[in-house]
Amino acid sequence: MSVTAASPHAYLERQARWTWIEVAFWAAALLPFWLTPNYLVLASQIAITALFALSLDLILGYAGIVSLGHAAFFGLGAYTAGLAAKHGWGEPITGLMLGALVAGIVGYAASLIVSRFRHLALIMITLGMGLLLKEAANSASWLTGGADGLQGVKMWPVFNTFRFDLYGYVAYTYSLIVLFLVFLVARRIIHSPFGLSLRGIRENPLRMPAVGASSRAHLRKIYTISAVMAGIAGALLAQTTETVSLASIDFERSADVLVMLILGGAGHLYGGLVGAIIFMVARDQFSGNTPQFWYFWIGTLLVAVVMFLPNGILGGLAKLVSTWRGSFWRGKS
Amino acid sequence: MSALSTRGLDKSFGSLVVASDISFELPQGARHALIGPNGAGKTTLINLMTGMLRPDAGEILLGDEEITALPPEKRVSRGLVRTFQINTLFPNLNALEAVTLAVCEREGMARAWWQRISAYPSAVDEAHAILSSLMLGADCYRPTRELPYGRQRLLEIALALATRPKVLLLDEPAAGVPRDESAELFAAISNLSRDITVLFIEHDMNFVFRFASRIIVMVGGRILLEGTSEEVAADPRVREVYLGKSHHGVRHG
Amino acid sequence: MIGPVIGVLFDGFAYGMLLFLLSVGLSVTLGMMNFVNLAHCAFAMLGGYVTVTLMNRFGWPFLATLPFAFLVTALVSIVFERVLYRRLYRASDLDQVLLTIGLAFVSVAVAAYVYGTIQQPVQMPSYLRGSVTVLGVGFGVYRLFLVAVALAITLLLVAALEYTRFGAQVRAAVDNQRMARGLGINVDGAFAFTFALGSGLAGLGGALAIEIVGLDPSFAFTYLIYVLIVVSVGGLGSIAGSFAAATLIGISDVAGKYYIPELGPFLIYLVMVVLLMWRPAGLFGRR
Numbered sequence: 001m002s003v004t005a006a007s008p009h010a011y012l013e014r015q016a017r018w019t020w021i022e023v024a025f026w027a028a029a030l031l032p033f034w035l036t037p038n039y040l041v042l043a044s045q046i047a048i049t050a051l052f053a054l055s056l057d058l059i060l061g062y063a064g065i066v067s068l069g070h071a072a073f074f075g076l077g078a079y080t081a082g083l084a085a086k087h088g089w090g091e092p093i094t095g096l097m098l099g100a101l102v103a104g105i106v107g108y109a110a111s112l113i114v115s116r117f118r119h120l121a122l123i124m125i126t127l128g129m130g131l132l133l134k135e136a137a138n139s140a141s142w143l144t145g146g147a148d149g150l151q152g153v154k155m156w157p158v159f160n161t162f163r164f165d166l167y168g169y170v171a172y173t174y175s176l177i178v179l180f181l182v183f184l185v186a187r188r189i190i191h192s193p194f195g196l197s198l199r200g201i202r203e204n205p206l207r208m209p210a211v212g213a214s215s216r217a218h219l220r221k222i223y224t225i226s227a228v229m230a231g232i233a234g235a236l237l238a239q240t241t242e243t244v245s246l247a248s249i250d251f252e253r254s255a256d257v258l259v260m261l262i263l264g265g266a267g268h269l270y271g272g273l274v275g276a277i278i279f280m281v282a283r284d285q286f287s288g289n290t291p292q293f294w295y296f297w298i299g300t301l302l303v304a305v306v307m308f309l310p311n312g313i314l315g316g317l318a319k320l321v322s323t324w325r326g327s328f329w330r331g332k333s
Numbered sequence: 334m335s336a337l338s339t340r341g342l343d344k345s346f347g348s349l350v351v352a353s354d355i356s357f358e359l360p361q362g363a364r365h366a367l368i369g370p371n372g373a374g375k376t377t378l379i380n381l382m383t384g385m386l387r388p389d390a391g392e393i394l395l396g397d398e399e400i401t402a403l404p405p406e407k408r409v410s411r412g413l414v415r416t417f418q419i420n421t422l423f424p425n426l427n428a429l430e431a432v433t434l435a436v437c438e439r440e441g442m443a444r445a446w447w448q449r450i451s452a453y454p455s456a457v458d459e460a461h462a463i464l465s466s467l468m469l470g471a472d473c474y475r476p477t478r479e480l481p482y483g484r485q486r487l488l489e490i491a492l493a494l495a496t497r498p499k500v501l502l503l504d505e506p507a508a509g510v511p512r513d514e515s516a517e518l519f520a521a522i523s524n525l526s527r528d529i530t531v532l533f534i535e536h537d538m539n540f541v542f543r544f545a546s547r548i549i550v551m552v553g554g555r556i557l558l559e560g561t562s563e564e565v566a567a568d569p570r571v572r573e574v575y576l577g578k579s580h581h582g583v584r585h586g
Numbered sequence: 587m588i589g590p591v592i593g594v595l596f597d598g599f600a601y602g603m604l605l606f607l608l609s610v611g612l613s614v615t616l617g618m619m620n621f622v623n624l625a626h627c628a629f630a631m632l633g634g635y636v637t638v639t640l641m642n643r644f645g646w647p648f649l650a651t652l653p654f655a656f657l658v659t660a661l662v663s664i665v666f667e668r669v670l671y672r673r674l675y676r677a678s679d680l681d682q683v684l685l686t687i688g689l690a691f692v693s694v695a696v697a698a699y700v701y702g703t704i705q706q707p708v709q710m711p712s713y714l715r716g717s718v719t720v721l722g723v724g725f726g727v728y729r730l731f732l733v734a735v736a737l738a739i740t741l742l743l744v745a746a747l748e749y750t751r752f753g754a755q756v757r758a759a760v761d762n763q764r765m766a767r768g769l770g771i772n773v774d775g776a777f778a779f780t781f782a783l784g785s786g787l788a789g790l791g792g793a794l795a796i797e798i799v800g801l802d803p804s805f806a807f808t809y810l811i812y813v814l815i816v817v818s819v820g821g822l823g824s825i826a827g828s829f830a831a832a833t834l835i836g837i838s839d840v841a842g843k844y845y846i847p848e849l850g851p852f853l854i855y856l857v858m859v860v861l862l863m864w865r866p867a868g869l870f871g872r873r
Contacts, residue, residue, distance in 0.1 A: 012457060066683065113863060117866050120822070124818040128855045135849075135855065191449045192445055193444075197443040199425075200423055200431075208406075210405065213406055213434075218443070262680075292695040292699055295692070296695035303685055305684070306674070306681050
């Protein structure tokens with residue numbers, strides 16, 4: 001057990017470097033094209049959900065904001081992109097950006113409120129805002145289609161060449177590329193000084209003002225960025241499935257993504273992705289059974305994770321790795 | 334012009350008066366100590382000065398600037414910094430990350446989300462230099478929660494130093510530090526630059542007599558008296574307040 | 587003209603009383619230990635199913651089942667507190683939220699498995715059915731009964747809190763836990779008892795709710811939202827706060843649905859968000 005006497009620069013350099021596991025992970029994301037070509041639609045759904053989970057990780061895992069209403073931004077992105085396509089503008093990339101923009105604006109407005117609260121008040125306010133938006137979407141059925149969902153969403157081909165096909169080939173490619181690009185941005189944020197301050201807020205919100213940090217400004221910023229990312233995910237869903245329903249904005253979606261993130265491990269950047277994969281695959285496999293069966297196991301899983309694996313799968317793995325290597329000096333994440 | 338001064342600070346919680354007409358001045362480069370029995374209101378005073386509590390009346394001046402209405406983080410950027418009596422650190426960050434965080438916040442780099450930290454070598458170097466000056470250089474990659482208590486206490490001071498304080502308020506820096514770790518702490522405090530004005534709260538009278546040139550005695554939310562160590566030690570009222578305590582050399586924590 | 591208004595107010599108040607019974611336990615335990623128990627309404631649901639089982643399977647009269655709804659729920663909650671909850675008192679909000687949501691999921695699944703997903707049909711005794719007309723306004727007998735029970739319990743709780751030694755210990759623990767421990771108060775014991783009492787009351791509320799809102803497995807979550815709204819608006823650790831908030835929410839909900847049905851639950855969510863922004867610690871909360 002020796003102290004790595006690396007210089008501080010080398011240490012930080014190493015923190016930010018791409019590990020072979022990461023490269024392998026993204027390479028493996030290409031496998032469905034060859035191994036499971038019949039499941040590309042599911043694969044694109046997983047990629048979209050993974051992106052949504054990543055957006056939640058930024059506020060929950062890194063900044064410590066517990067939100068029970070994050071589906072609000074997912075839904076906003078979905079409905080915006082869906083409405084754009086329904087009313088004649090079916091270009092995917094710009095539709096995506098439009099969804100991101102709307103989600104971002106609402107996210108910024110919400111961040112003004114959210115950054116002021118903690119603990120139960122914060123949980124309740126995020127829950128309340130999510131529920132409010134869902135009710136609004138339900139009531140404004142002239143715009144959103146209400147409980148029946150948005151009909152008539154017709155997408156143009158991506159870059160005017162790649163038409164969305166029934167097998168999900170284009171959908172998965174599109175979703176995966178968007179996921180990867182947004183992931184790169186998230187990764188940059190985490191390794192930036194801003195990311196460090198976010199972790200400081202999560203670790204000890206009291207200490208932050210004492211080192212001169214304006215936590216609220218930081219929280220507003222990350223909340224807005226997270227809302228944009230969630231909006232992109234929602235827009236992707238609308239575009240790849242050519243429908244939008246209230247399910248994209250309801251409490252169950254907010255709760256599901258929270259479960260996925262906790263399962264995978266919050267604050268490890270890949271936790272949401274891993275959790276999304278496991279959750280969605282499991283749900284696909286067990287969807288034949290009655291919903292009660294599903295809820296029973298999810299509930300049990302949650303209890304087990306909290307009691308035995310408080311940092312999720314990735315957290316547990318990270319602990320194992322650091323114990324095996326006998327290295328206590330790494331301090332990763 | 335003093336480095337830090339207060340005029341007529343009052344604070345009550347309902348009928349509980351925690352601060353009453355607190356007025357004092359800290360001259361530039363001072364080494365003053367604030368002592369008093371538990372419940373005298375010492376930490377409350379620190380909280381008032383740093384902005385964590387709002388006074389009911391009175392003013393606080395940093396240099397010649399009135400800061401009574403400023404939020405805590407703005408006071409820090411103007412140079413008024415404190416450490417905490419109970420370690421208030423970032424458990425899962427290592428010392429290097431923690432101090433780099435403080436440096437980045439000071440320099441306004443914390444807003445940058447599109448550049449890696451390694452693109453700001455000056456911040457990292459400065460953080461490492463501060464840690465080294467406090468004998469924490471070798472431990473700087475360990476997560477804070479794994480550091481021994483005395484080292485964590487030093488990290489408290491490192492974080493404060495990273496903000497380039499003009500006035501430093503140390504809240505019981507020696508509290509809870511085991512005897513075999515206190516030498517480094519004492520060295521760190523001795524080495525504090527004379528450009529920094531220091532006020533520390535302490536119960537350990539050895540510490541106080543060693544480092545402070547003037548002592549302020551607080552009892553029940555008021556300032557009882559202020560004077561040099563000899564004056565305070567000789568004052569009968571102080572003996573009365575500290576009945577028996579001066580024999581114990583108590584270490585708290 | 588006044589008639590419908592009074593009717594709505596009364597119905598709203600009765601609904602509020604039901605919410606009070608469901609919420610008061612959570613408010614006090616949150617105030618005492620800061621433990622976020624989102625399985626609270628699952629306990630309420632348990633009380634409801636106890637009543638259903640006793641009445642439909644064993645033919646018990648309704649009123650006789652109520653003390654059992656209270657007791658069984660209280661006992662079950664003690665088991666959970668001993669086995670699971672007490673390990674998480676120092677854990678983060680998030681962990682507590684997740685654990686208790688997980689328990690709620692499991693309870694919903696079990697309830698659906700054992701009782702099915704349809705609403706439980708339960709026959710109220712004849713003396714609790716129908717309505718009484720006073721000054722030209724009709725008041726449902728059952729709702730009058732509900733209000734009477736809730737008010738009686740409120741008085742008992744307030745009296746116990748103000749005039750018994752145990753009540754004083756609870757108040758001290760809510761006010762400042764560390765100080766209370768330092769004074770030698772057995773905070774953990776007081777908490778366990780209060781937790782059982784609060785859960786028992788929730789169970790009673792669940793039993794009483796069958797006639798008003800029906801009982802099916804989704805109860806654990808549907809009413810959780812209302813309970814959380816009442817607790818966060820009323821302020822943690824405050825009986826008066828829960829009472830006031832429950833009344834406010836109950837009346838707002840009934841009035842909203844009666845006068846502006848298109849808005850549905852929109853109104854309460856809005857009331858909650860606005861109130862929390864104005865007073866994050868709740869109407870009667872501290873901190």
